Ligand SMILES: Cc1cc2nc3c(=O)[nH]c(=O)nc-3n(C[C@H](O)[C@H](O)[C@H](O)COP(=O)(O)OP(=O)(O)OC[C@H]3O[C@@H](n4cnc5c(N)ncnc54)[C@H](O)[C@@H]3O)c2cc1C
């Protein structure tokens with residue numbers, strides 16, 4: 534009953550803490566027991582009063598009563614959300630969407646930018662016996678975030694965090710998929726999980742599939758209702774908000790939109 538209310542109704546919450554992750558990314562922490570305990574991959578719709586409503590992955594915190602969003606300032610709505618101060622109110626509804634399947638064994642997590650948000654929550658769901666490698670991608674050193682958090686969440690696991698920057702100012706130089714290709718030559722994995730820019734995820738899915746490794750990706754599409762009513766998140770023959778956002782590589786490689794096209798705010802199919 535209470536969960537249904539959380540899904541149907543916009544709740545007004547007060548932002549309690551704002552954490553600067555990078556010069557363009559902030560984490561906003563607020564109290565909400567439902568959103569604090571969602572499955573990895575689930576998202577909420579976030580209303581920035583007077584501006585717009587945006588889909589946001591729900592970030593993990595160390596407190597089971599606190600939820601968070603980690604937002605990169607980009608256009609009007611995300612910049613308004615990024616600019617929220619402690620004490621300000623935002624509206625939230627959710628959780629929506631499915632979640633990553635929890636596999637066991639040797640696991641590879643590949644994240645780019647704010648795509649790391651659902652992957653950090655996923656890491657908290659893994660067994661301590663799993664051997665986990667996390668690849669974190671960013672354009673440049675100052676845009677790297679969650680390296681310390683990933684190490685902290687996985688501290689009881691045998692694990693490795695590999696940071697890759699496009700300009701080579703920190704960690705390995707290149708793209709996350711370069712690091713993934715190298716790791717696939719040296720290791721075997723039981724499952725790969727990815728979230729980030731779609732071109733990146735497309736390559737990750739291809740690389741894992743070539744090696745016959747189970748792979749799942751969380752995709753983004755334009756979302757308005759978040760619950761399968763409006764059709765704005767149409768993704769080939771499925772709705773990203775209702776049928777995803779997490780899909781298997783096996784399905785994604787049959788969806789001709791994946792990695793190539795998406796719908797604009799007015800529903801027009803455009804190239805990536
Ligand atoms: C399931 C999901 C989870 C997300 N999680 C995060 C997150 O954790 N952190 C984060 O910073 N961003 C996240 N995003 C992206 C975020 O919702 C916005 O797309 C992004 O912040 C840009 O919004 P804007 O209005 O500022 O930009 P604008 O300049 O208005 O739009 C730029 C582009 O952003 C995308 N966009 C804008 N509005 C929406 C919308 N309602 N739904 C989907 N895409 C939209 C479109 O591709 C658009 O072309 C997520 C998106 C989805 C679908």
Ligand code: FES
Pocket residue numbers: 755756757758759760761762763764765766767772773774775
């Ligand atoms: S956002 Fe409305 S159907 Fe998915």
